[in-house]
Amino acid sequence: MYWEPEAETMEREELEQLQLERLEATLNRVHMNVPFYRRKFDALGIDTDDIRSIGDIRKLPFTTKNDLRENYPYGLFAVPLREVVRIHASSGTTGMSTVVGYTKNDIKTWANLVARVLTAGGITKDDVIQIAFGYGLFTGGFGIHYGAERVGASVIPISSGNTARQIKIMQDFKTTALICTPSYALLIADTIMEMGISVNSLSLKYGLFGAEPWSEAMRKEIQDKLKIVATDNYGLSEVIGPGVAGECLERNGLHINEDNFLVEIINPETLEPVPPGETGELVITTLTKEAFPVIRFRTRDLTRLISSPCPCGRKLMRMHRVMGRTDDMLIIKGVNVFPSQIEHVLFDIEGTEPHYQIIVDRKGAMDDVTVKVEVSEPIFFDEMKKQNELMDLIKRRLASELGIGVNVKLVEKKSIERSEGKAKRVIDLRKI
C-alpha cells in the first residue's frame, strides 16, 4: 500500500531530475529571500548558479542549530510572516528553542508526507489513531494529526500524558493504532499489565513510534507486550517535523521522502561525505519547503543509508534507524560512547527492564560512569548472590561492548523516573 505510488516508486533517474529542479529553485529562492543565506554564500564566494548537480551541494555551507538560534525567531523565514499560517518551535531540550514556519502549501505537503509514512506503517482510513504525542509547539502532535486526517483515519488527539486515561480511551474508543515515543509506548504497555488488563481485549494493531532513538530489542519488546506491529519514523522540526522518513512493514530501515528532502551522510569531524553505506551524521536539505527552507542542515543524528531495493517496492532510499546523536555522544575516558550501545547490551540480558540511566561524573581527573538499571522484581528480592552475578554479567558485557569499565547499579523496578515525552537517559555531572 502506497499513499503516493508515483512518487514512492519513481525511478532513480527521474527522481534525480526532480531533486535537481527542486534544489535549484530552492537555492534561487533562499538567495533572493533569506539574507542569512545570501550573506553566507556571498562571503564564501559561492554563486548559486554554479550548483548544477546534486553532488554540487557539497560546495554549499552547512546550516546548524546554532544558526537557527542566532536568527531567532523569524530570521530564516523565506516568506513574509503574513504568508505563514502556522508556527512551531523545537522542543528545546538543550538550550533555546528554534522557531519554524509553514505556508498553506507547506501544511499540505507536510500532511501528505506524514500520510505516506502512516500508510507505509500499515495505517488506512479504517484505523482509529490515538496520537499520544504532545500537541502544541512540538511538531509531533500536529504533524501526525494532519497526516492521519489526510489518510482519512479516525483521529483521537489525546496528546501525551495521563497514562491511565490513555489506556481507558484505548479500551473504550477501540484504538487500533498508537502514535507516541517508543519509551512512552513501553510505559503504556507496562501500565496495562499492572492494571491487570488483558492486551488481547484491546483493538491495537499498529504502533508508529519516533522522536527519540530506540533499538531493535525495544521494538521487539513493544511488539510482544502490546501485540502490535511497531514501525519507526523520523523527522525533526527544523526540517518539517514527522514525515521525513518512515518504515514500511518490512521494518528494515526508514524510507526517506527523497523527492522532498535531499540527504547526505557526513563524517561529523571532517565534515566530508562518508563512503556509501557507512555511518555518519545525517544532513538534510529541504526541496519543497516554502516558508522555512533549510540548506544542508546538520541533524546531529547518526545513521547510514541503505540503497539496496526494499521488498515493499518503494524506490525511496532507506536510512538505518537513528543510532545516536553526535551531540549526546559521550566521550568517556576518551572513548566515544552512545547511550544506544548501552541500551543494546541491557536488552539482551535476562532479568533487566528496558529502563536505565547513565550517570557520568568525574572523580579526580577520571571520568566515572554508573549505569543504573532496573531489574525485574523476582531477582531483586532474591539473595545477594544472584544480584551480584547479574551485576557482574552486565559489567562484563558493557566493558566488552564499550571498551571501558563502568559501574553498574541495580535498582528497584519503577525507581527510575518515567517520562511521558522523550526519556532522559543521560545525566552528565562532569564540569569541564
Added chain:
Amino acid sequence: MLKIKNLESGYGKLRVLRRVTMHVAQGEIVTIIGANGAGKTTLLSTISGLLKPSAGEIAFDKQDISSTPAEKVVFLGCSLVPEGRQVFSSMTVKENLVLGAYVHYRRNKRDRVKTGIEKVYGLFPILKEREKQLAGTLSGGEQQMLAIGRALMAEPRLIMMDEPSMGLAPLIVKNIFSIIVKLREEGNTVLLVEQNAKAALGIADRGYVLETGRIILQGTAEDLLLNKDVQRAYLGRDLDTETTL
C-alpha cells in the same frame, strides 16, 4: 519526454537563461509562467533549435538536441507554435497547413498530408470554412487556431506553444485553452508558455515559475495557484490591500 538540465541561453552576449532545469513527461500539460522578459520565449526558442544554448543539456526522448538545428527538431517530433502566431498571411489557410506538413513531404508520405488536414479541420471546423481565404484576413483567434493546426500537421509528440492567449479576447482564450486540453486528451504532450498564469495553471498539470532567467518555483498547478508569490506577481491579486481590509 523532454528533460532540460542547467540550460543557459541568450542573444549574443546577453545571457537570458541563467540556469534552467525542468522536464515534461509524456501526456502532461506543463506551463512556464513568468513576467515579460523572464526568458520564456528564449527557453522555447532554445528547445526548438532556433537559438543555440551556451551551456546545459536538452534531451528529447533521451536524445541530445542541444545543438540540433530547428528543422531537425521538428523531424524528431517537437513542434513550436510561435509567439504572435506567425502565419503566412499572403497564403491561404490550406497552404499554411500544407507547409506545416513539410516533414511528410520530405518523407514521401504525402497521403499523411491529406489525413492531417482532415484532422485539423475536425479540431477547428472554422478553418475548413476559411480554407481558401488568405491567412492574413483571419481574426486573431482564427490565426491562433491556424498556427496550432499548422504545428499539428507534423504530428509532433511534443507541442510547444508560446503565448497562445496573447492579444485575444477572453472568450477566444477560453476556446483556445479548451482545445489544448482536448489535444492532451488525445495523447499529446504540451509545453505551454504563458503570461496569463491563471488560465495556464487552470489547465496545466504542473508548472514552473521563471524569473530573470531562473526557475524560482515548480510544482503542481494546484500548489502554484496557492502560492502567494504567484498570486501577487502573476495572478494580479493585491495581497497587501487584502490584509489591510
